[in-house]
Amino acid sequence: MLTIIxxxxxxxxxxxxxxxxxxxxxxxxGRIHMxxxxxxxxxxxxxxxKMKEAMPMMPKMYISQLILSLLTSxxxxxxxxxxxxxxxxxxxxxxxxxxxxxxxxVPIVGxxxxxxxxDRKIAMKKFxxxxxxxLVTVLLIAFLASFFV
Numbered sequence: 685m686l687t688i689i690x691x692x693x694x695x696x697x698x699x700x701x702x703x704x705x706x707x708x709x710x711x712x713x714g715r716i717h718m719x720x721x722x723x724x725x726x727x728x729x730x731x732x733x734k735m736k737e738a739m740p741m742m743p744k745m746y747i748s749q750l751i752l753s754l755l756t757s758x759x760x761x762x763x764x765x766x767x768x769x770x771x772x773x774x775x776x777x778x779x780x781x782x783x784x785x786x787x788x789x790v791p792i793v794g795x796x797x798x799x800x801x802x803d804r805k806i807a808m809k810k811f812x813x814x815x816x817x818x819l820v821t822v823l824l825i826a827f828l829a830s831f832f833v
Contacts, residue, residue, distance in 0.1 A: 687765070688758070688761050688762055688765055689758075691757075691761045691765070691828065691829050692754055692757045692762075693754065694757075694828065695754075695757030695758075695760060695825035695828065695829070696750055696753040696757045698757075698824060699753040699757060699821050699825070700746075700750060700753060702817065702820060702824065703817065706820075707817075712813075713817065716806055716809045716813050717810070717813070719803070720802060720810050756821075757825050760781055760784075760822050760825045760826050760829065761825060761829045763777070763780050764777050764778075764780075764825075764826040764829040764830055764833075765832070767780060769833055777830065778823060778826055778827075781822050782819070782823070785815075785819050785822050789815065789818045789819075790815050793814045793815050794811055794815075797811050797814070
């Protein structure tokens with residue numbers, strides 16, 4: 685069980701790294717995310733002001749996101765390790781993870797965009813970007829966990 689907990693923490697950190705790279709300004713997905721946040725319509729001065737306003741909440745936001753990522757990571761690590769320990773072939777264990785992504789993460793992300801305040805012009809791009817980020821993340825966590833069985 686200790687292995688699962690340690691790998692879950694590592695997976696949560698991996699998730700933060702992937703998210704930071706995925707949503708950085710230098711990627712197409714990051715530019716879509718900035719449009720979603722409305723930053724593309726702001727002047728440089730307004731962007732700086734928004735960032736300054738958000739700074740006091742950043743530690744709480746990052747800790748909250750890390751906890752959410754830890755929950756996802758725990759599920760991925762648990763499913764992967766238990767599957768592999770019980771003789772399931774790796775491709776099927778990764779299939780379980782992909783099925784969980786498809787049946788749980790995709791609908792939740794889709795609902796958030798559908799019912800949220802997302803500009804309809806970028807909604808599909810945002811949806812695809814977010815679900816692919818999640819898919820890459822859960823599969824990399826599963827792949828990492830598979831080395832420790």
